[in-house]
Amino acid sequence: MASALPDSLPEVASHFPDRPQFSGFMKPGRVEGEVANLEVLGKIPEEIDGTFYRVMPDPQFPPFIQDDPWFNGDGNISAFRVKDGRVSFKQRYVRTEKFTRERDAQRALLGKYRNKFTDAVEFKVRTTANTNVVHFNGKLLALKEDAPPYALDPETLETIGLHTFDGQLPSMTFTAHPKFDPETGEMICFGYEAKGDGTPDICYYRIAADGTFLETVWLVSPVVAMIHDFAVTENWVVFPLMPQVCDIERMKAGGEHWQWSPETPFYIGVLPRVGAKPSDIKFFKYPNCFPSHTSNAYEDASGNIVFDLGLSEKNVFFWWPDAQGNAPAPESLHSQLTRFTIDPRATDLELGAAHVQALDTNNSEFYRVDDRFATKSYRHVYFDLMRPELGTDFPAIGPVLGGGYPLYNSLGHLDLETGKTDVYFPGRTHMVQEPVFIPRRGSKVEGDGYLLALVNNYASLTSELHLLDTKDFTKALAVISLPLKLRAGLHGNWVDAV
Numbered sequence: 118m119a120s121a122l123p124d125s126l127p128e129v130a131s132h133f134p135d136r137p138q139f140s141g142f143m144k145p146g147r148v149e150g151e152v153a154n155l156e157v158l159g160k161i162p163e164e165i166d167g168t169f170y171r172v173m174p175d176p177q178f179p180p181f182i183q184d185d186p187w188f189n190g191d192g193n194i195s196a197f198r199v200k201d202g203r204v205s206f207k208q209r210y211v212r213t214e215k216f217t218r219e220r221d222a223q224r225a226l227l228g229k230y231r232n233k234f235t236d237a238v239e240f241k242v243r244t245t246a247n248t249n250v251v252h253f254n255g256k257l258l259a260l261k262e263d264a265p266p267y268a269l270d271p272e273t274l275e276t277i278g279l280h281t282f283d284g285q286l287p288s289m290t291f292t293a294h295p296k297f298d299p300e301t302g303e304m305i306c307f308g309y310e311a312k313g314d315g316t317p318d319i320c321y322y323r324i325a326a327d328g329t330f331l332e333t334v335w336l337v338s339p340v341v342a343m344i345h346d347f348a349v350t351e352n353w354v355v356f357p358l359m360p361q362v363c364d365i366e367r368m369k370a371g372g373e374h375w376q377w378s379p380e381t382p383f384y385i386g387v388l389p390r391v392g393a394k395p396s397d398i399k400f401f402k403y404p405n406c407f408p409s410h411t412s413n414a415y416e417d418a419s420g421n422i423v424f425d426l427g428l429s430e431k432n433v434f435f436w437w438p439d440a441q442g443n444a445p446a447p448e449s450l451h452s453q454l455t456r457f458t459i460d461p462r463a464t465d466l467e468l469g470a471a472h473v474q475a476l477d478t479n480n481s482e483f484y485r486v487d488d489r490f491a492t493k494s495y496r497h498v499y500f501d502l503m504r505p506e507l508g509t510d511f512p513a514i515g516p517v518l519g520g521g522y523p524l525y526n527s528l529g530h531l532d533l534e535t536g537k538t539d540v541y542f543p544g545r546t547h548m549v550q551e552p553v554f555i556p557r558r559g560s561k562v563e564g565d566g567y568l569l570a571l572v573n574n575y576a577s578l579t580s581e582l583h584l585l586d587t588k589d590f591t592k593a594l595a596v597i598s599l600p601l602k603l604r605a606g607l608h609g610n611w612v613d614a615v
Contacts, residue, residue: 129224130179137520138187142573143604144519145176145190152206152600159595161202161584162567164558168271169197169569169582171551171609172259174247177216178225182235186436187521188607189230191216192247192259192267194274195603197582200614204582204597211246211259211267212276231263231374233314242279248293249608253304254328256280260293262309262345271612285330288320289313293608294411296349299489302326305354305390309344314374315365317341321354321388334393339400340381348414348424349390349492353461355424356386357408358400361437377432377439379405385468387422387461401459403468407433409452412484415494421460425498427482428455436521450523451480454498454531477531477538479504482523483551483608487563496534497564497587499552501525510545514575518548522605525549528570528583530590539590541568543583546576553611554587567594569611571603578602 174190228235244264258266268280288308311320409427438444552570582597
């Protein structure tokens with residue numbers, strides 16, 4: 118492992134670049150610490166008792182590469198403890214190899230996003246652990262899909278270390294979106310590029326609630342593509358392959374890990390959840406499009422897979438254009454919740470319009486459900502929305518918005534039974550981040566509970582938590598104020614107190 122910096126590196130930057138992804142609300146915060154008794158406007162029900170964990174990319178040092186994307190920053194974990202109507206806040210960085218070596222060197226050492234050939238030094242594990250944080254078997258796992266998780270203490274947020282499940286992890290990579298069986302606590306996972314950068318290998322595995330690996334299946338993908346999210350039903354696993362493709366020779370030449378491929382179809386891999394062989398995988402094909410996050414999946418009465426996810430005709434990751442440099446304007450992007458119905462027994466693997474239904478035509482993302490109904494038929498889905506007609510004051514907040522990430526100005530609740538979408542608009546100078554669902558204590562009714570979301574207040578340049586009751590979705594029960602701003606995060610989860 119290299120210990121010295123090459124002489125050819127540019128001079129160490131003393132400030133972050135004058136780029137949208139490092140400006141305004143997106144200027145890195147780089148804060149660790151605690152705040153007790155956050156201010157609360159309204160009332161938090163006493164029954165809510167648990168912790169909301171979330172993670173954001175938050176670089177501790179200015180990058181040495183040009184135009185670094187916003188989600189190449191260090192993973193910084195926030196924990197909001199809610200108890201007795203009060204909220205406390207704690208935040209700490211994940212002590213990855215990258216983080217600790219850069220702190221020792223007092224400068225950035227990591228190069229381009231997921232391109233080890235552009236690094237200043239050689240890393241054994243170069244992940245930033247900045248995409249999701251889940252609670253499993255007594256530990257927090259900080260996740261990014263290029264490496265194994267990092268384990269953290271759920272109370273202190275101190276990093277325990279790289280987590281390979283006592284050496285059981287067969288893959289070099291681990292999904293940022295593991296799924297959990299609500300009945301057994303089983304964690305269903307996979308890794309893509311599982312044998313290293315540019316490899317077509319997918320490794321699927323199931324992990325019992327006590328951390329024991331139950332099954333491993335090695336698969337080969339038809340294209341080396343990003344598989345950011347996936348879905349699980351009672352009997353099937355569904356892998357949506359995003360047409361952002363990897364080429365190892367491009368990486369060696371200093372190029373990007375990912376490049377949009379308009380010629381590549383949208384592949385959907387379908388595999389039996391239990392007892393599968395590598396030959397059991399089927400890759401269905403649909404015309405080129407961009408699959409975003411999944412909502413849920415289940416099997417209908419005919420045994421077909423019902424698979425719901427966000428779908429866009431254009432490349433939502435516009436910062437990774439196609440080979441000719443073509444990328445859509447960010448304001449032209451529109452992702453909508455879409456349902457695929459797939460017969461897993463079919464021999465014709467071509468999917469067309471007959472297999473697809475738009476569930477909601479709003480521009481939406483970051484879909485969440487009542488996790489007690491994951492893998493099952495469900496009725497309620499919650500998400501971020503962009504509805505400009507609601508009255509956001511774009512001229513006023515434009516100078517401090519920052520950029521490089523999608524904007525959503527409201528939260529949506531779609532009732533799949535009635536087709537009705539309720540909307541919560543937090544204010545003219547606000548944007549929302551991903552929500553989480555909190556079940557109402559003692560209730561087993563799907564969707565009966567609360568929604569909690571971090572909200573950006575651009576007028577005060579601070580962050581807020583907005584708490585909604587799902588029975589009265591259009592107004593906030595409580596707004597919890599932070600004395601600082603938390604830049605755009607990726608994912609998080611609610612964990613009930615034991």
